[in-house]
Structures are given as C-alpha cells and as structure tokens.
Amino acid sequence: MTLPDYGTQGYKSILVSLDGGVAVVTINRPEQRNTFAGTLPEELIAAFDLLDRDDRVRVVVLTADPKAPAYCSGADITGGWGAIIYSEASQKEGLQAHRDGGGKVSLAIFRCRKITVAAVNGHVAGIGFTGLTIPLDFRFIWSGAKISVPFIRRGISAEAASTYLLPRLIGYSKAAGILLSGGTFTPDSPYMNGLFHQTLPTREDVFPAALAFAKELAANTSQTSVAWTKLLLWRGADTMEEQHILDSRALRELAAGHDATEGAKAFMERRKVKFTDTLSKNLSSWIPWWREIDVNYRRAKL
Amino acid sequence: MTLPDYGTQGYKSILVSLDGGVAVVTINRPEQRNTFAGTLPEELIAAFDLLDRDDRVRVVVLTADPKAPAYCSGADITGGWGAIIYSEASQKEGLQAHRDGGGKVSLAIFRCRKITVAAVNGHVAGIGFTGLTIPLDFRFIWSGAKISVPFIRRGISAEAASTYLLPRLIGYSKAAGILLSGGTFTPDSPYMNGLFHQTLPTREDVFPAALAFAKELAANTSQTSVAWTKLLLWRGADTMEEQHILDSRALRELAAGHDATEGAKAFMERRKVKFTDTLSKNLSSWIPWWREIDVNYRRAKL
Amino acid sequence: MTLPDYGTQGYKSILVSLDGGVAVVTINRPEQRNTFAGTLPEELIAAFDLLDRDDRVRVVVLTADPKAPAYCSGADITGGWGAIIYSEASQKEGLQAHRDGGGKVSLAIFRCRKITVAAVNGHVAGIGFTGLTIPLDFRFIWSGAKISVPFIRRGISAEAASTYLLPRLIGYSKAAGILLSGGTFTPDSPYMNGLFHQTLPTREDVFPAALAFAKELAANTSQTSVAWTKLLLWRGADTMEEQHILDSRALRELAAGHDATEGAKAFMERRKVKFTDTLSKNLSSWIPWWREIDVNYRRAKL
Structure with missing residues (x-):
C-alpha cells in the first residue's frame, strides 16, 4: 500500500499523528463535549482501518485533549434516540437494516491487529465507555473519571457489542453489575476491577503514561x-x-x-x-481461519 | 394475563409480596433450617415463572428471615442422596430421565427477565449457594455468612448448572478453586471476589440494603x-x-x-x-433468536 | 491396569513419588535451570497420563527443587526458535504437521481427571508459566517469583494453548494484559489476581503448603x-x-x-x-459426551 499521510485525510473530529511506531488518535470535539456524533464515528472507523493496515504502526493510542470537558460524553441525545438510531436505511428497508453506529466503531477498534491503548483522560458516558474504552487492549484512566453506563435508565440497551466484550473482559458478574445497575462508577469501583492497566491521579498524567507504555512496546515487540x-x-x-x-x-x-x-x-x-x-x-495466508461475518446489511433487491 | 394475587397462591415454603415494582420472595422454612426440600423447590419455580411474566414486577428480591438458622442450608440429606436424586421418573425410565431439582430452580431464576437480587442474610450451603445465590443478577450478603460448597466431599458433583454459571461469573480459576476444594468460604475470600454487590456487617442489614437498591432500580429503569x-x-x-x-x-x-x-x-x-x-x-416477537432447549424429559413412548 | 511403579519408569528429568493418594512430580533439571527441554516434555506427558489412570492417585502436585535456579526457566533458545519448533515431521510433511511441544504437555495436565496442584517455588518464564503453571487446578507460588511472559518480545506468540486457558481462567482483560505486554510480573501483580491459591513468603514454604493442601483433599474427596x-x-x-x-x-x-x-x-x-x-x-461409560479431538497429525499417505 502507499503509505497514508494522516495529515491529509481531512479529519474534522479527530487528530492523528504517527511517531516511531506509535499512532496517536485524539478525539477533537471539545466544544461538543466530545460527544459521539458528527463525523467522529466515521473518522474513527476510517482511521483504525488505516492504522490496522499501515505497517509503520505498532501501537495505537486513543485519547482526548485533557482540557476537554470529557474524554467522550456519549451520544448526543438532544434530539432523542430516534434521531440517532433511525438510520435512513432502516427507515426504508425495515428494522433489520439498522446497524448501530457505536458497534461499527467498536468493531473497527476490535479488529485492529496492532496493540491498542485507551488513554481515558476525562469522564466517559455510554458509548464513551462501551465503544471508546473497553474494545482497546489496554486502558489507562484518570482516577477522577466518572464512568456512566446509564442505558437501562434511558430506555435503550447496552450497545456497541459491549454485551459481548464486557463479560469476557471481566466476567459476567461484574459485567451484569455494571450494565444492569445503570450506574456511574469511578475507576476504583469493584465492578471495574481488572479493567484498567493503570489509574493516574490527574487528567494530565494519563496520556504521557500511556504514550511511554506504547513507545516501549512499539520498540520491543x-x-x-x-x-x-x-x-x-x-x-x-x-x-x-x-x-x-x-x-x-x-x-x-x-x-x-x-x-x-x-x-x-x-x-x-x-x-x-x-x-x-x-x-x-x-502474515500467513492461512488467516483468517475463522468464519468471517459480513456485518453490512444486504439491501433487499429491487 | 390476569394479574396474579400472590397472597392466594397457597405457598407453604415461601412468602411473596409485591410493592411498587419490587417483588420480595422470602424463603420460609426456618424450622427446617431453610433446607431446599419439601415444597420449596416447586414454589420457587412457580413464583419466579409468575414474576417473570407479571408486568407489574421490575425487580425481584430473594431473601430469608434473618432470624432463621440459615438463608438456605442446602439439601436435606438425612435420607442420603438417593432419596433426593432417585426421582420416580428416573426409577421407571432410566438414568437419563432424571432432572436435578436444584437445576430446575436455577433455571427458573436465570430465565427471569427482570432484575433479580439475592439478599443472603445467613449461612448458605450447597444448593443454597449454587441455586439460590449465584443465578441472581446482584448478590448482597452478610459478612459473617459461611458459604459451604462441599459437593466433592459428599460424593456428588456440583449441580444446578453451577459448573456453567460460576466460571462465567468469576472465571474458571476462582470457580475451580471453589468447586474443587469443596471448601467453606466467607464473603471476603479471594475466591468470592467479584461475586457480591455489597457485604453487610449484620444479618439484619442485608435485606434493607437490597430492598433500597431494588426500589431505586424499579423506579428508574x-x-x-x-x-x-x-x-x-x-x-x-x-x-x-x-x-x-x-x-x-x-x-x-x-x-x-x-x-x-x-x-x-x-x-x-x-x-x-x-x-x-x-x-x-x-418485547419484540423476534425474541427468542436463540435455539430454545426443552429440558423436560420426553417420556419413552408406550 | 497393573499398578505402575513410578521408580522404574526410567525418568531422567523428573522425579515421581506417590504417598497416600498424593503423587508428587518434581522437575529435576537444576543444572539446566529447569529449562523445558531434553526429556522433560515427554516425561511429563507420560507421567500425567499414567497418574490420570492410576486409581491410587487423587491429587497430583507438580513442583521443583526449591534450590534449583528456577521452577522452570522456559524453553532453551540457545539454538534459536527453529531448533525447537522445526520438528522433523513439519520439515517433511509441511507446516501443518507441527505440534507444539508445550501444548502437548499443557494438554496432558489439562486432561488429568485428578486434582492438580502447581507448587511454583521459583521463577517461571514462558512455557514455565503457560504450560507448567496455568493448566493446573490450584497454584501455590513464592511471593518473590518472577513470572516472565515475553513471547511477543521474542518474535513468537503465546503457546501451549495459553490463549485458550488464560482468558477463561482470569478473563480476557487480564489475559490480554499479560500476553500483549510481554512483561515480567510478580504474583501480586493486578494482572495475576485470581490466579493463585496461595502466595508464600519463601521458596521453601511453597511445597509443604501445597502438599498439606493436597493431602487434605486426597483424604476427603x-x-x-x-x-x-x-x-x-x-x-x-x-x-x-x-x-x-x-x-x-x-x-x-x-x-x-x-x-x-x-x-x-x-x-x-x-x-x-x-x-x-x-x-x-x-466412571460412566457415558463419558466422553463431548466431541473428542485427535490432536495428532495424520501423516499424508504414501
């Protein structure tokens, strides 16, 4: 492949930089409290897909500006869930045509074959947790971060394939505890036990710690x-x-x-x-050995 | 459905009450140390089946009288395991006709689509743990509770589908640690880590804490x-x-x-x-999407 | 079966003794730092296979001389990975003919139907962890043990079916944390949480604690x-x-x-x-109820 120049991809909601095997993706919608909206989902998908295939990249760090109001404050529900979930395709083709935007991002991160590191340097809510925290291999977090997982208190269910990932990551007991209480947690909550690689005392400490960890891995793996x-x-x-x-x-x-x-x-x-x-x-031509699933909806034939 | 009146179901081994979206099921065999015997299994199955379908119910709390000698002291093996396990069906139809009574209750609780909360306000042994503690979504427990899981020391194996649930809830390492040591544990045992939502200092504290938790969830989910x-x-x-x-x-x-x-x-x-x-x-007519399994033994044809 | 005499099996790399239902297998290559090499793999496979079938055995303890430089210091890579991994069969028959030596031992231990206890009284590296620590039911360890899991830093991947076992034992979050950092850990590392039954202060304390535990289980289960x-x-x-x-x-x-x-x-x-x-x-003739898989490579026909 021609090596991509991340500066010319036209990203509006993220920043991407590459240095010595470590790519840094920064969520960049501070004025919108880093909500999961606008061009953010599609840009994250495009970026992780590219970083997965770019041979120069060994480790990807996902973070946000520590001065932003949140690492990611979740979906923007000012227009209700309908505005988010009633995709055009599902309006035309029926319920089964819908594909959750959060899940698309989760999948792009999950499928990345490089080491992925979340540097959660602010509060997270909803998809900020299910999509932008748990699908990464390592999670660094600010000790003061509020982690809100309120799905059952908002009339929807946990999304972004979090009902697949969370019980596998930390067991069904803690996963159910988080998802069926709909609570707000801090990183030291017993339910979060085992999820975070390191908890840092200030928002500003999170990214440097994650970056140093990423650089060491990039150099030696x-x-x-x-x-x-x-x-x-x-x-x-x-x-x-x-x-x-x-x-x-x-x-x-x-x-x-x-x-x-x-x-x-x-x-x-x-x-x-x-x-x-x-x-x-x-990488062996033997990969994939598993049954690959095309998650795209196949439009009903005309 | 016609809304059931829980006061007229003729329960002998349990009490069931309903208040503001929270149903409370109380194990009520204190003179028999709350053993898992008599009408208790069938009444629990009937109650959880009803509570699952009763639209008024949002959360179910399972508890016992804190003055009873135990939350549930397990099976009554004064007549040996045979009296419990040699069901009439299996005597007539062969070994494969047997269905474990503990597993039937575990399944009824597991299948309940409401939030379920165990308020374990006393000691638990055997099926009291595998059937009446682990299948619920949340577990509150008294810090002084003795949790006995002695199956391999009594010549039988762990039952009530606990070999399915326990490794998923807390991982195979801790599940094997519990089941293959056959030990007696307290809630603060490392093997129990991650299993309990809250541990309370006295038996009397357990139910009120669980009830308050249940009421908040019933009101807001x-x-x-x-x-x-x-x-x-x-x-x-x-x-x-x-x-x-x-x-x-x-x-x-x-x-x-x-x-x-x-x-x-x-x-x-x-x-x-x-x-x-x-x-x-x-609830969508799309449910169930999974392969449903009829656990009843299909009697050999005449 | 004729009861085997473990003293006459001609083992060169292990010692096997049997006392009151407890078999003790001691890794015995101190001069080679207990590397996983020489006759050690094949002798471990033979011993665990025999102990699995010997009705006198109820619990198996795997340990090493506490004065040896390590419990097991991993593979001997002085000749490179090729010397270990390029088995004769795979040279003749192609890549798919290769069977990982570590995995063969993991499987032999995993398949043993007796209680298995690792008494890890020294440092462990690589296969010492993936093959000789995690596949056992209980793990006792010296608090000072260094646990090195450096696969991704040596150009190979985690082996011995550890990518199957480790996420199931302690969850994918901690398993990925261990395997994708390639780090060196001590038993009190958060990533190791839930893996060890007991951590002992000195190397000499480990085996007696494991043996006492094993004897109690052998007598009562x-x-x-x-x-x-x-x-x-x-x-x-x-x-x-x-x-x-x-x-x-x-x-x-x-x-x-x-x-x-x-x-x-x-x-x-x-x-x-x-x-x-x-x-x-x-044991019931109904076992195995699962699909048994023959892991041997079936040689291409002449």
Missing part, C-alpha cells in the same frame, strides 16, 4: 507476534485441543519469519531487538 | 431495556460481529418504544423518568 | 466427584439448559455409586469419609 496473539485470543477455538492445533501452526509459521530468529538472537546476545516482519508481507 | 440487556448478555452471539448485528436490532426496536423516547426526554428535562413499556406488550 | 466436576467445568455445554441436562445425568450416576452413599452417611454420623469409588471402575 514483533508486529506479527502481536497480531497472532490477538487473533489466537479473540478468534480462538472452543476447546484446548483445537487451540493446540491452532497455536502450533501459528508458532511454526512465526518461527519461519525473521522476527523469531532475531528475537532469540537478541536475547542470547543481550541486546535490543530489531524486528522487521510486517503484517502486509509476513 | 425500563423493563424492556433490562430484558434486552439480560438476553443480550446471556443469549448473546459467539463473535463480536454477530453481537453487533444482534444489538443493532435490539436498539432499533427499543428506539421505537415509548421508554426510549421518555428516557431521552427525561434526561434533557432533568426530571425523573416514567417508563411504561412492558414485556407482555412491547 | 471422592475421585469420581472430582472427575465429574472437572469435566462438567471444562467439557460443559454452551447453555444453562444443556448444562442442566448434563449435570442431572452426572448427579444421577454419582448417586448410584458408593461414594454418594458414604458421603451422606459420614456427614450424618459426623465422621470422616471413606471414599472407594474409582475412575477405572465407576
């Missing part, structure tokens, strides 16, 4: 190793036996790459690694 | 939102993509209801919500 | 109850309903055994149990 590990985790088998067959093949294919040779060599020589394998050149 | 969220959690898909398609449809259908309009409006007007949608009138 | 519970946990159904049908049958079959009668009787008589049912005589 193999892009193909990371992708295989994420795929084995999330696209794995239903039994130990099948997983053993899957990861045997993963290991055998990785062992044929440069990064495995370099990884062992650098370890023996007690020096820094220089990984060069990339997803576009070195 | 949508019945249809709750049902959809529970079903998306427990009847969800195996992949993010399929869950995205599922919850997109859930949201689209909820957005067409009164509660979604009211939820957004009340939020904008900074006032209390008045939710009116009900399961009998407003 | 039913072999058939344990096997059924492990199988219901790990070979369980996808829905509550199916699990209810499964465990109903398990209970009905256990109730027909001696151990269930003895378990109830001993409880009523307030005396110690004497369990005598064994897997070879008393």
Whole structure:
C-alpha cells in the first residue's frame, strides 16, 4: 500500500499523528463535549482501518485533549434516540437494516491487529465507555473519571457489542453489575476491577503514561507476534485441543519469519531487538481461519 | 394475563409480596433450617415463572428471615442422596430421565427477565449457594455468612448448572478453586471476589440494603431495556460481529418504544423518568433468536 | 491396569513419588535451570497420563527443587526458535504437521481427571508459566517469583494453548494484559489476581503448603466427584439448559455409586469419609459426551 499521510485525510473530529511506531488518535470535539456524533464515528472507523493496515504502526493510542470537558460524553441525545438510531436505511428497508453506529466503531477498534491503548483522560458516558474504552487492549484512566453506563435508565440497551466484550473482559458478574445497575462508577469501583492497566491521579498524567507504555512496546515487540496473539485470543477455538492445533501452526509459521530468529538472537546476545516482519508481507495466508461475518446489511433487491 | 394475587397462591415454603415494582420472595422454612426440600423447590419455580411474566414486577428480591438458622442450608440429606436424586421418573425410565431439582430452580431464576437480587442474610450451603445465590443478577450478603460448597466431599458433583454459571461469573480459576476444594468460604475470600454487590456487617442489614437498591432500580429503569440487556448478555452471539448485528436490532426496536423516547426526554428535562413499556406488550416477537432447549424429559413412548 | 511403579519408569528429568493418594512430580533439571527441554516434555506427558489412570492417585502436585535456579526457566533458545519448533515431521510433511511441544504437555495436565496442584517455588518464564503453571487446578507460588511472559518480545506468540486457558481462567482483560505486554510480573501483580491459591513468603514454604493442601483433599474427596466436576467445568455445554441436562445425568450416576452413599452417611454420623469409588471402575461409560479431538497429525499417505 502507499503509505497514508494522516495529515491529509481531512479529519474534522479527530487528530492523528504517527511517531516511531506509535499512532496517536485524539478525539477533537471539545466544544461538543466530545460527544459521539458528527463525523467522529466515521473518522474513527476510517482511521483504525488505516492504522490496522499501515505497517509503520505498532501501537495505537486513543485519547482526548485533557482540557476537554470529557474524554467522550456519549451520544448526543438532544434530539432523542430516534434521531440517532433511525438510520435512513432502516427507515426504508425495515428494522433489520439498522446497524448501530457505536458497534461499527467498536468493531473497527476490535479488529485492529496492532496493540491498542485507551488513554481515558476525562469522564466517559455510554458509548464513551462501551465503544471508546473497553474494545482497546489496554486502558489507562484518570482516577477522577466518572464512568456512566446509564442505558437501562434511558430506555435503550447496552450497545456497541459491549454485551459481548464486557463479560469476557471481566466476567459476567461484574459485567451484569455494571450494565444492569445503570450506574456511574469511578475507576476504583469493584465492578471495574481488572479493567484498567493503570489509574493516574490527574487528567494530565494519563496520556504521557500511556504514550511511554506504547513507545516501549512499539520498540520491543514483533508486529506479527502481536497480531497472532490477538487473533489466537479473540478468534480462538472452543476447546484446548483445537487451540493446540491452532497455536502450533501459528508458532511454526512465526518461527519461519525473521522476527523469531532475531528475537532469540537478541536475547542470547543481550541486546535490543530489531524486528522487521510486517503484517502486509509476513502474515500467513492461512488467516483468517475463522468464519468471517459480513456485518453490512444486504439491501433487499429491487 | 390476569394479574396474579400472590397472597392466594397457597405457598407453604415461601412468602411473596409485591410493592411498587419490587417483588420480595422470602424463603420460609426456618424450622427446617431453610433446607431446599419439601415444597420449596416447586414454589420457587412457580413464583419466579409468575414474576417473570407479571408486568407489574421490575425487580425481584430473594431473601430469608434473618432470624432463621440459615438463608438456605442446602439439601436435606438425612435420607442420603438417593432419596433426593432417585426421582420416580428416573426409577421407571432410566438414568437419563432424571432432572436435578436444584437445576430446575436455577433455571427458573436465570430465565427471569427482570432484575433479580439475592439478599443472603445467613449461612448458605450447597444448593443454597449454587441455586439460590449465584443465578441472581446482584448478590448482597452478610459478612459473617459461611458459604459451604462441599459437593466433592459428599460424593456428588456440583449441580444446578453451577459448573456453567460460576466460571462465567468469576472465571474458571476462582470457580475451580471453589468447586474443587469443596471448601467453606466467607464473603471476603479471594475466591468470592467479584461475586457480591455489597457485604453487610449484620444479618439484619442485608435485606434493607437490597430492598433500597431494588426500589431505586424499579423506579428508574425500563423493563424492556433490562430484558434486552439480560438476553443480550446471556443469549448473546459467539463473535463480536454477530453481537453487533444482534444489538443493532435490539436498539432499533427499543428506539421505537415509548421508554426510549421518555428516557431521552427525561434526561434533557432533568426530571425523573416514567417508563411504561412492558414485556407482555412491547418485547419484540423476534425474541427468542436463540435455539430454545426443552429440558423436560420426553417420556419413552408406550 | 497393573499398578505402575513410578521408580522404574526410567525418568531422567523428573522425579515421581506417590504417598497416600498424593503423587508428587518434581522437575529435576537444576543444572539446566529447569529449562523445558531434553526429556522433560515427554516425561511429563507420560507421567500425567499414567497418574490420570492410576486409581491410587487423587491429587497430583507438580513442583521443583526449591534450590534449583528456577521452577522452570522456559524453553532453551540457545539454538534459536527453529531448533525447537522445526520438528522433523513439519520439515517433511509441511507446516501443518507441527505440534507444539508445550501444548502437548499443557494438554496432558489439562486432561488429568485428578486434582492438580502447581507448587511454583521459583521463577517461571514462558512455557514455565503457560504450560507448567496455568493448566493446573490450584497454584501455590513464592511471593518473590518472577513470572516472565515475553513471547511477543521474542518474535513468537503465546503457546501451549495459553490463549485458550488464560482468558477463561482470569478473563480476557487480564489475559490480554499479560500476553500483549510481554512483561515480567510478580504474583501480586493486578494482572495475576485470581490466579493463585496461595502466595508464600519463601521458596521453601511453597511445597509443604501445597502438599498439606493436597493431602487434605486426597483424604476427603471422592475421585469420581472430582472427575465429574472437572469435566462438567471444562467439557460443559454452551447453555444453562444443556448444562442442566448434563449435570442431572452426572448427579444421577454419582448417586448410584458408593461414594454418594458414604458421603451422606459420614456427614450424618459426623465422621470422616471413606471414599472407594474409582475412575477405572465407576466412571460412566457415558463419558466422553463431548466431541473428542485427535490432536495428532495424520501423516499424508504414501
């Protein structure tokens, strides 16, 4: 692929920068309290799709300006849920034609084969939590952040595939506790236990900590190793036996790459690694091994 | 449906009351140490089935008299396991005809589409834990409660589908730790971490705390939102993509209801919500989307 | 089966002893820092397979000499990953013929129907964690143990079916946190929360604590109850309903055994149990109910 220039993508609701293997995506709608509206959803989808495919990128950090009123204050419901959920397609084609905008973003982040890090440096509500916090691999958060998950108190249900992700991330007990209380939580809530990599005392501390973590990983991890590990985790088998067959093949294919040779060599020589394998050149044609699902609605034929 | 009068159901082992959207089911066999025996199992099944369908009910609290010797002291094994497990059907029709009495109750509670809250205000043993504690959405408990899970020390295995629920609720590590040690735990045991919403210092504190929690939820949550969220959690898909398609449809259908309009409006007007949608009138005909399984044994034909 | 004499199996890399229902397997390659190499993998597989079938064994403890440099310091990569991963079969038959050596050991431990206890009395790295720590039912560890999980920093992916086990044991959030950071952890790391039964202050404390725990379980638990519970946990159904049908049958079959009668009787008589049912005589012919998978590569036909 021609390497994209993130400065010329015409983003209006996000900023994207790339430095030494780390891409930083900044939610940039401070005047709208960083609501999940306007061009934000489509730009996040486009950006994560691009970052997933850009070989220069090893780690993606998602954050917001710490001076914005919130990391993401959720959907803009001033016009009611209908304005958000009654997509044109579903009006014309029926209920089954609707695809949740939050879920589209969740999926784009979830499908990114690079390490993803959320630097949650402000309050989060609704989709700010379900779509822009939980789908990332690592979550850094401000200790003072209010996390509101009010779906059942607003007449809708938890969305963005959060009913899939949350019980897997932290167990059904805590996931149900969060989603069926509809409460507002702080990062030290027992229900949030296990969800955050690090909790920082001030809003300003969050991004630098996440960035330092991201840079260290970008410098020292193999892009193909990371992708295989994420795929084995999330696209794995239903039994130990099948997983053993899957990861045997993963290991055998990785062992044929440069990064495995370099990884062992650098370890023996007690020096820094220089990984060069990339997803576009070195990821097995054997991927995907799972049943891929096209989530787009197939328009009824004329 | 004609609204049931819980005072005239002829319950002998439980008490059922209904007040402002909250139903309270009280285990009422104090002279038998609240053992899981007599009419208790069948009455619990009948009550939870009724409460699931009764539109007036938004939250169900299960508790016991705090002066009873236990919240539930498990099965009555004075006659051995055989007296409990050798059901008449299995004697006549063979082993495969048996259906575990604890599991029938677990299933009735698990299938209830309202928010369910256990107010565990005393000791629990065996089925008191697996059937009357873990299948509910929220668990309040007395800090002094002894939780005995002795199956492997009594020559049987964990029942009531607890080998399904417990690993999902808190992970396989803690679930195996509990079930394969056969130990007696207190609520602050590391193995119980994440299972309880709140731990109260005295037996008398448990029910009032659970009731206040239940009342707040009953006043402020949508019945249809709750049902959809529970079903998306427990009847969800195996992949993010399929869950995205599922919850997109859930949201689209909820957005067409009164509660979604009211939820957004009340939020904008900074006032209390008045939710009116009900399961009998407003739950989609699209439910169930999952493969329903009839657990009844189909008697061999004559 | 003829009862095996563990002293005459010709093990070179492990020691195996049996005392009162507890088998102790000691990793015995101190001069090679207990690396996962030489005859160690094949001997562990053979031993766990034998212990699984030996009716005298109720609990298996896996440990190492506390004076060894490590409990297990991982693979020996002095010759690079290739020397480990390029099995002869895969050289001749192609990539798909490879079977990960770590996964073979993980599977042997995972499949053991007895209670398994890891006494991790030293540092662990790589396969020492994924293969020799997490697949056991209970984990005792030295508080000073360094747990290195560096796969993505060495150019390979997490193996030994750890991408199956770890998210199930402690949730995807912590599992991803461990595997996608490639970090070195101590037992008190938040990512390790819920994984260990007990953390001991010195290396010398670990094995005695694990052994005492094992002896108590061996004396007081039913072999058939344990096997059924492990199988219901790990070979369980996808829905509550199916699990209810499964465990109903398990209970009905256990109730027909001696151990269930003895378990109830001993409880009523307030005396110690004497369990005598064994897997070879008393485990249902109904097992396996799940789809068994042959993980061996079927050699391409001549």
